[in-house]
Amino acid sequence: MAANPKTAPPRPRHVPKRMCIVCRQSDAKRALLRLVRNADGRVVIDPTGKQPGRGAYLCRNPVCWTQALRRNAIERALKVATLHPDDRAVIEAMGQQLFQETESTASV
Numbered sequence: 001m002a003a004n005p006k007t008a009p010p011r012p013r014h015v016p017k018r019m020c021i022v023c024r025q026s027d028a029k030r031a032l033l034r035l036v037r038n039a040d041g042r043v044v045i046d047p048t049g050k051q052p053g054r055g056a057y058l059c060r061n062p063v064c065w066t067q068a069l070r071r072n073a074i075e076r077a078l079k080v081a082t083l084h085p086d087d088r089a090v091i092e093a094m095g096q097q098l099f100q101e102t103e104s105t106a107s108v
Contacts, residue, residue, distance in 0.1 A: 018057040021077045022064040032057040035091070037078040043087040045094055054078050062102060065095030 016029040034046040036053040046055065056077035058064050068074050069091060075083060083091070 020059040020061075020064055021056050021073050022068050022071070023059060023061065025059060027059065029057075032059055033094075035074060035078065037080055041080060042084055043074065043078060043080065043091070045090065060098055062095050062099035065091065065098060069095070 017026050018029045018032050018034075019026050020032060029049060034049045034051075034055050034057055035043055036046045036051045036055045037043050038051070038053045044051070049055075056074065058068055069083075069088065074091070075081070
């Protein structure tokens with residue numbers, strides 16, 4: 001016998017999970033930052049998570065961003081030979097910004 005729909009608790013909403021390409025920690029899709037390889041082969045940070053192209057996710061830990069660049073994890077995940085120097089600079093800047101955010105949060 002089916003449960004009465006008026007008395008049944010609401011179903012929990014599905015939360016998409018993604019994994020950081022460096023630390024391999026799973027988290028909600030919105031908690032991670034997406035990098036995407038666009039049609040030109042350039043790598044950009046996708047704040048909306050909806051740009052077309054092959055995507056990879058990094059957590060907001062600045063250590064993961066430095067290791068991703070050092071270990072070529074971004075190139076492997078997005079299947080590009082090398083990162084364009086401008087793309088690498090943007091990704092390094094984002095890692096620095098995350099580092100500063102964590103420093104300011106830790107000092108408060």
